[in-house]
Amino acid sequence: MRRRWLVATPVLLVAAAWLVVAWGRQGATGPAEAAALATADRGAEHVTLSLVSSVLAVAVALPAGVVVTRPRWRRLRGPALFVANLGQTVPTVAFLALMFTVTGLGWRTAVLALWAYSLLPVLRNTVAGLSGVDPAVVEAARGVGMSPGEVLARVELPLARPVIVAGVRTAVVVNVGTAALASFVGAGGLGDVIQIGINNQRDRILVVGAALTALLALAADWAVAALDAVARRQPYEAWRARRASSSAP
Amino acid sequence: MGTALMILLEAVTKTYGAGLPAVAGLSLAVEAGETCVLVGPSGSGKTTTLKMINRLVEPTSGRVLVGGRDVAGVDAVELRRGMGYVIQQVGLFPHLSVGDNVGTVPRLLGWDRGRVRRRVDELLELVGLDPAVYRLRRPDQLSGGQRQRVGVARALAADPPVLLMDEPFGAVDPVTRRRLQEEFIALQAALRKTVVLVTHDIDEAVRLGDRLAVLAEGGTLAQHGTPAEVLARPASAFVAGFVGAGATLKRLGVVAVTEALDPAAGPDRHPDGVSVPAHASLAEATEALLAAPVSAVTVVEGTRSLGVVTLASIQSALRRQAAGAEEEGEER
Numbered sequence: 001m002r003r004r005w006l007v008a009t010p011v012l013l014v015a016a017a018w019l020v021v022a023w024g025r026q027g028a029t030g031p032a033e034a035a036a037l038a039t040a041d042r043g044a045e046h047v048t049l050s051l052v053s054s055v056l057a058v059a060v061a062l063p064a065g066v067v068v069t070r071p072r073w074r075r076l077r078g079p080a081l082f083v084a085n086l087g088q089t090v091p092t093v094a095f096l097a098l099m100f101t102v103t104g105l106g107w108r109t110a111v112l113a114l115w116a117y118s119l120l121p122v123l124r125n126t127v128a129g130l131s132g133v134d135p136a137v138v139e140a141a142r143g144v145g146m147s148p149g150e151v152l153a154r155v156e157l158p159l160a161r162p163v164i165v166a167g168v169r170t171a172v173v174v175n176v177g178t179a180a181l182a183s184f185v186g187a188g189g190l191g192d193v194i195q196i197g198i199n200n201q202r203d204r205i206l207v208v209g210a211a212l213t214a215l216l217a218l219a220a221d222w223a224v225a226a227l228d229a230v231a232r233r234q235p236y237e238a239w240r241a242r243r244a245s246s247s248a249p
Numbered sequence: 250m251g252t253a254l255m256i257l258l259e260a261v262t263k264t265y266g267a268g269l270p271a272v273a274g275l276s277l278a279v280e281a282g283e284t285c286v287l288v289g290p291s292g293s294g295k296t297t298t299l300k301m302i303n304r305l306v307e308p309t310s311g312r313v314l315v316g317g318r319d320v321a322g323v324d325a326v327e328l329r330r331g332m333g334y335v336i337q338q339v340g341l342f343p344h345l346s347v348g349d350n351v352g353t354v355p356r357l358l359g360w361d362r363g364r365v366r367r368r369v370d371e372l373l374e375l376v377g378l379d380p381a382v383y384r385l386r387r388p389d390q391l392s393g394g395q396r397q398r399v400g401v402a403r404a405l406a407a408d409p410p411v412l413l414m415d416e417p418f419g420a421v422d423p424v425t426r427r428r429l430q431e432e433f434i435a436l437q438a439a440l441r442k443t444v445v446l447v448t449h450d451i452d453e454a455v456r457l458g459d460r461l462a463v464l465a466e467g468g469t470l471a472q473h474g475t476p477a478e479v480l481a482r483p484a485s486a487f488v489a490g491f492v493g494a495g496a497t498l499k500r501l502g503v504v505a506v507t508e509a510l511d512p513a514a515g516p517d518r519h520p521d522g523v524s525v526p527a528h529a530s531l532a533e534a535t536e537a538l539l540a541a542p543v544s545a546v547t548v549v550e551g552t553r554s555l556g557v558v559t560l561a562s563i564q565s566a567l568r569r570q571a572a573g574a575e576e577e578g579e580e581r
Binding site: 134136137139140141142143144145146147150154155158159 | 303305326327328329330331334336337340341342343344353354357403404413
């Protein structure tokens with residue numbers, strides 16, 4: 001059942017996006033409106049913004065989460081979560097405005113703001129996931145002779161993985177939604193479509209931009225889940241299982 | 250090297266923070282190939298002592314020597330790969346199959362895939378689990394007893410000379426526990442590993458140990474000796490209290506039936522026709538004597554009769570053995 005959804009979801013999402021855009025075009029009253037509905041370019045900008053900031057967030061928050069759960073660095077755990085919380089408590093528009101005074105208009109400002117915004121879910125879930133691993137299992141791993149790195153890679157991260165992945169999914173979905181505000185600092189994305197709709201009082205264009213953003217958020221959620229499902233498959237195990245069942249009398 | 254010392258604790262003390270010591274000045278020698286059981290009430294530092302052998306806990310003072318080497322000078326990871334470690338069922342890696350759990354240490358040691366696989370199958374058979382059925386199962390698909398078996402198989406994987414076991418049969422029902430204990434005795438008779446086993450159960454300790462180290466609260470050694478010695482001649486009121494009521498009944502299980510042959514009866518079979526094998530304990534002979542209306546049972550080795558045992562000869566054997574333990578105690 002879950003596997004079927006994994007395949008069906010992108011098909012449904014693409015079909016829905018196509019219908020939304022077709023509905024928008026149908027109501028376009030002139031070349032200017034048709035240009036505003038050049039959603040493929042805006043969509044691509046939106047994906048790039050969310051993807052780059054999400055990847056950077058994971059690249060920073062995941063190792064940070066690992067570091068602050070090591071016994072030696074445990075005292076950094078509180079401060080790290082505080083900083084990440086701070087990033088999220090400031091309203092997004094205010095944060096963009098603040099960033100704008102430092103880095104000016106453009107793509108870089110938007111990515112930086114989105115990055116700061118998605119640090120917390122990843123960091124918090126990495127810390128929660130690693131802290132939630134049964135200490136007895138970790139001690140067993142040490143007891144059989146795993147080095148600290150092996151304990152982390154072979155036992156702690158695999159066991160914390162569902163919680164960490166949930167954090168990444170949260171971060172990515174929030175990121176796609178928040179990226180609609182990148183339009184305010186001139187970084188493009190589907191926010192542009194929404195803006196044009198608002199500024200010209202064209203509800204149809206506004207709805208197209210908003211609906212596409214929502215569909216993209218769902219697609220992003222699916223993409224993380226799909227990546228996780230692919231990575232979780234253990235090829236060696238699967239091979240052995242097939243071998244064992246085919247050689248059975 | 251028959252009685253070579255494998256593990257030696259020298260005045261080992263472990264203090265956590267500023268509190269009372271968990272283990273205080275403990276000295277203990279474990280010979281190669283013997284099963285030494287650390288037994289005592291909770292808070293007696295049994296587990297802490299065990300963990301100081303593989304450096305999961307570092308002693309505050311004192312030395313631990315394994316195979317003549319001070320473990321403080323050995324890389325902890327390397328040290329642990331040379332020792333099997335069995336803990337209660339939670340110690341299995343829940344995200345790995347049974348086969349991958351058992352193959353953990355060989356894989357860490359860099360064995361090639363085929364060799365790991367052969368070893369895993371061999372070990373699963375050794376502990377009585379069909380590899381074809383269980384290799385790919387997850388720990389949560391096993392019963393408590395099966396999990397314990399997998400834990401033992403994992404500890405034996407790289408064929409280490411030393412086995413550390415922390416309440417290895419703790420989390421199973423009494424019937425399964427008994428069966429696992431019997432399997433362990435058979436396994437240990439064949440493998441002759443140097444085993445240090447922690448338990449709070451005096452019956453388990455008596456059944457499994459070649460030697461018992463009875464620990465008292467505060468981590469001091471109350472008595473060190475064979476089960477028969479500890480039961481017959483407790484060194485202190487604490488040990489007597491810990492061994493509990495029925496020490497004499499427990500002793501029946503650790504004294505061989507051949508110790509109680511009636512010298513007056515000679516080697517002939519008793520006409521009552523009940524017999525026990527020569528490797529049995531006095532418990533089995535007593536059971537046979539009490540269960541049927543007989544006055545004596547014959548001890549046989551194969552088809553040959555060694556003599557007969559009566560309740561009176563059992564009584565005098567127990568008394569003799571207690572006196573012997575006393576002499577031995579005084580020599581020390």
